[in-house]
Amino acid sequence: MTDFKVQPDDARWQAFLYVHGELSADDADAFEQQMLHDTELCEKVAEASLLSSAVVECRDEPAIVHIRPPVRSTGLRSLAVIVTGCCCAALMMFVVDPSDTDPAVDAGTTDGTEASVLLAAWIDNADNDDELYDQETDSSFEPDLEIPEWMLAGIVESDSNRGHSDGRQQDNDSPHVL
Amino acid sequence: MCPGACVLPHDAEKDRLIEQACVDHERGLRAFLFGVLRDENLADDAYQRTLLKALNSPSAPRPETVKGWLFQVGLNVARDMKRDAAREKKSQPLIRDLQAARQPDRKDSGLTSLVVEEERQLVKQALSQLNDNYREVVIRRIQHGETFAEIAEQLDRPLGTILTWMRRALNELRNMQIIQDLSNDYPTRPATRND
Numbered sequence: 001m002t003d004f005k006v007q008p009d010d011a012r013w014q015a016f017l018y019v020h021g022e023l024s025a026d027d028a029d030a031f032e033q034q035m036l037h038d039t040e041l042c043e044k045v046a047e048a049s050l051l052s053s054a055v056v057e058c059r060d061e062p063a064i065v066h067i068r069p070p071v072r073s074t075g076l077r078s079l080a081v082i083v084t085g086c087c088c089a090a091l092m093m094f095v096v097d098p099s100d101t102d103p104a105v106d107a108g109t110t111d112g113t114e115a116s117v118l119l120a121a122w123i124d125n126a127d128n129d130d131e132l133y134d135q136e137t138d139s140s141f142e143p144d145l146e147i148p149e150w151m152l153a154g155i156v157e158s159d160s161n162r163g164h165s166d167g168r169q170q171d172n173d174s175p176h177v178l
Numbered sequence: 179m180c181p182g183a184c185v186l187p188h189d190a191e192k193d194r195l196i197e198q199a200c201v202d203h204e205r206g207l208r209a210f211l212f213g214v215l216r217d218e219n220l221a222d223d224a225y226q227r228t229l230l231k232a233l234n235s236p237s238a239p240r241p242e243t244v245k246g247w248l249f250q251v252g253l254n255v256a257r258d259m260k261r262d263a264a265r266e267k268k269s270q271p272l273i274r275d276l277q278a279a280r281q282p283d284r285k286d287s288g289l290t291s292l293v294v295e296e297e298r299q300l301v302k303q304a305l306s307q308l309n310d311n312y313r314e315v316v317i318r319r320i321q322h323g324e325t326f327a328e329i330a331e332q333l334d335r336p337l338g339t340i341l342t343w344m345r346r347a348l349n350e351l352r353n354m355q356i357i358q359d360l361s362n363d364y365p366t367r368p369a370t371r372n373d
Contacts, residue, residue, distance in 0.1 A: 039243075046206040046209040048213055053212075055316060058302045
């Protein structure tokens with residue numbers, strides 16, 4: 001048996017807890033012992049039962065208003081805003097002016113470095129556009145793999161100049177012969 | 179032992195007093211027994227046993243204390259039955275029993291038969307006047323049968339807050355006139371019977 005003792009101003013609450021089985025077995029037993037000598041406590045139990053019964057009977061009514069749990073931290077909300085903003089910005093970059101993008105880049109490149117290399121190659125070959133176009137449209141075109149003589153002469157010249165600036169290398173190394 | 183020999187002589191005045199008390203306080207007594215037993219069938223049984231025990235009691239209650247006396251008899255009966263039920267492990271939670279009592283074929287028995295349609299409407303009205311937080315807890319606890327701990331977890335509130343809301347809700351409901359009327363015995367009947 002516990003020291004359970006219902007105070008007069010607490011009787012209604014204890015009666016409710018008793019009716020709904022919220023008291024421990026010992027407390028419930030002590031509560032019943034008090035009821036044996038306290039008619040008002042019995043009436044409180046009857047009152048709690050009636051009220052509970054009436055509330056259960058109202059179940060079909062949409063009396064309940066669901067309360068959203070409180071938002072305890074604004075950190076997650078801020079992060080969500082930032083991420084959303086970034087996503088929107090990235091989306092805008094692709095959506096706003098699609099004509100600016102190079103089809104070649106779109107098709108074969110995903111990297112800015114590659115794009116710049118391709119762009120440089122395109123500029124280098126800009127003077128030969130017509131020739132390239134003719135070659136590409138000619139199905140019988142085969143690239144000439146022979147190295148022109150002017151290029152060989154230039155390489156030899158370059159090596160000989162380097163040999164003059166480094167005497168030891170000139171003695172030990174033979175010139176590049178292609 | 180001969181059963182007839184155990185029956186004590188009854189005073190006609192005493193019998194009338196007890197019968198009248200049983201009629202006047204039937205609603206409260208049934209509700210009380212239901213609160214103790216938390217089982218509609220057991221409460222019905224306890225009510226019948228209480229009447230028999232009261233009528234067969236050798237003691238004669240005074241008119242001014244007959245209600246309390248009747249409740250004491252009912253409590254003793256209910257406690258005996260509760261012990262028996264506990265031994266047989268047939269106790270059921272209150273909420274399940276209340277929900278089962280809402281079935282149409284059980285309308286004429288048990289506690290819920292004591293709550294008439296007009297009173298239901300009054301209780302709905304009383305609930306609608308409660309603070310949203312209080313109403314949420316009342317409905318979750320009483321209608322849905324959720325424990326206070328579950329309510330606290332779902333609403334992401336401390337358990338103490340939930341208990342406080344429930345307690346305040348009960349106080350507010352009790353202070354409403356319509357709920358006070360609900361607890362009165364036989365509000366639509368005369369308080370006394372003229373034989």
